Amino acid sequence: VFNFAAGPATLPETVLRRAQSELYLYEESGMSVMEMSHRGKDFMFILEKAEEHLHTLLEIPLGFSVLFLQGGATTQFAAVPLNLCTPDDPVDYVVTGSWSDKAFKEAQKYCKPSVIWSGKSGKYTTIPDVRSLEQNPKAKYLHICANETIHGVEYKDYPSPENRDGVLVADMSSNFCSKPVDVSRFGVIYAGAQKNVGPSGVTIVIVRDDLIGHAQGITPVMLDYKIHVENGSLYNTPPCYGIYMCGLVFEELLEQGGLKEVEKKNKKKAEILYNAIDGSKGFYKCPVEKDVRSLMNVPFTLEKSELEGEFIKEAEKENMVQLKGHRSVGGMRASIYNAMPLAGIQKLVAFMEDFQARHD
Numbered sequence: 001v002f003n004f005a006a007g008p009a010t011l012p013e014t015v016l017r018r019a020q021s022e023l024y025l026y027e028e029s030g031m032s033v034m035e036m037s038h039r040g041k042d043f044m045f046i047l048e049k050a051e052e053h054l055h056t057l058l059e060i061p062l063g064f065s066v067l068f069l070q071g072g073a074t075t076q077f078a079a080v081p082l083n084l085c086t087p088d089d090p091v092d093y094v095v096t097g098s099w100s101d102k103a104f105k106e107a108q109k110y111c112k113p114s115v116i117w118s119g120k121s122g123k124y125t126t127i128p129d130v131r132s133l134e135q136n137p138k139a140k141y142l143h144i145c146a147n148e149t150i151h152g153v154e155y156k157d158y159p160s161p162e163n164r165d166g167v168l169v170a171d172m173s174s175n176f177c178s179k180p181v182d183v184s185r186f187g188v189i190y191a192g193a194q195k196n197v198g199p200s201g202v203t204i205v206i207v208r209d210d211l212i213g214h215a216q217g218i219t220p221v222m223l224d225y226k227i228h229v230e231n232g233s234l235y236n237t238p239p240c241y242g243i244y245m246c247g248l249v250f251e252e253l254l255e256q257g258g259l260k261e262v263e264k265k266n267k268k269k270a271e272i273l274y275n276a277i278d279g280s281k282g283f284y285k286c287p288v289e290k291d292v293r294s295l296m297n298v299p300f301t302l303e304k305s306e307l308e309g310e311f312i313k314e315a316e317k318e319n320m321v322q323l324k325g326h327r328s329v330g331g332m333r334a335s336i337y338n339a340m341p342l343a344g345i346q347k348l349v350a351f352m353e354d355f356q357a358r359h360d
């Protein structure tokens, strides 16, 4: 089956097979990773390796800490304002889709956020020019969602230190590790693992060290970056098995040649799919502006919308599943994360052409 789900999503076959072979007995430990003490030497090794691989993959500079947490990216919608500002601090949000809108709404409980740009009136089909964003000069941080999983818009460039104030914070849940990123431009990067790098249950946070230790007094201990940094992600029981799986995925991405290679493959896959949509003479349509189309989540509609149900059903029969668009936008969405093989895209495009030939 080719699984086009938005997350939890398809994982690399080699990783799943390796996990299967180690499921019952992990190396010389005499037990499964699921049974290990999180403070024992075997799990400590797994955690250290996962962190080390992520550092290598993203070329994380000195002065940043990596955390493996729980609670999903949704928990970070609260953790970010709680750690980075006081209740009276202004902060800026760019709202490019449902996820950045949710992040903004959560921040309203903990500080004074403003929406400095919203794509709502244009149905979230574009991204603002990062060089001309008008920011509040006193804003403690600027929050963006690097890739909107539901609407399929993705930043191709990020606001840089010359043209922004405060700290740049990014929700990278759905394009994490899909391409290289200059971590030094960010104060905080956070991502749920369940799209590109592992199963659900692990949330990765990369935080600049000078931003640690200023959490608001009301911050729950589980949301305080300082506590987690001081305890090396082991303040309480972490999502051990999920971290192990992320470590295997990081290793696999490194074996592929790192994120530059991964990006090349992702660009090629996305290009084939978008070309098929654009070349269909209007039978299929992607509402997103061309220069900000996501390499990860490709939303599209059928001109004859009454055929969408049939399209999804027939695709399922051909073993291409989870192509239904998010319930809030309808249509179709193909999520084509790192682990979606080129063969999956080729099969989908062939199916689309055949479907069009039968219904045009």
Ligand code: PLP
Residues within 6 Å of the ligand: 006, 007, 071, 072, 073, 074, 075, 099, 145, 147, 148, 149, 150, 171, 172, 173, 174, 192
């Ligand atoms: N942000 C983005 C961009 C997402 O795609 C998602 C989930 O799909 C979330 C946040 C919420 O993540 P979680 O379900 O891990 O809380």
